Amino acid sequence: MNLRKINNFYAVKESNRVFYLNENKEFLFYYDLPNKIVTLQENKSNIANYEFILQKIANDFWSGKITQTVFVLKMFRFVRKGFEGAFELGMKSIGILPDEILIADRLQFQNWLTDELLYVMPLSNYILNNQQKNFGKWSLIKNRMKLWGKRYLDILNKSRTLGGFDIKLQWNLGATEKSCKSCLKLNGKVKRASYWAENNIYPQNPPNDKLECGGWNCDCELLPTDKKLTSGRMPNLP
């Protein structure tokens, strides 16, 4: 029996089923590994929609339609909603339903969310100083909001490395990827979810010291796969 420890839990895989045990090795619950994989295509509309709404909220503040307070509140609400959606979609794509998500994984998610929300106030000050009435350029803010939009994919990718400790994930090069050598080196590599997480190798995750591009504009994806694991060591990164 191949028992693995993850945080305060044990997990064991038997054919297509993963059993979770508590610290006393008593059975908690199980989940079945996915037979359906959520593809990049299906994710694309969610990612585009997340960025679209962020752009809208920022534009309303830039043009003076809403106040700074309303902007901050809207951002808090919407980023939370978006992150939760990305987290649950990531989990679903590796076969874990919302009510099966481990508390430890929810806590990890809360950390990611809290980190993101810390940047909302500085962002609001930046937009305030660059509002339309002060002749600030929308293009500057728009570019910044694009980076915020990328975080949806970031959370989606990271979520898959949590509960799916035993799942194989393949690095798929993003559509707009041009010059990042690190992403090219990683493209096609298949490793277990736990491997990506333990080695802190993720797409996005800015500022990402494993990627030459810093991960800011990366749209690579870690996708569940049943291809063979890549043997040997990882290339030198970044």
Ligand SMILES: [Zn+2]
């Ligand atoms: Zn990339």
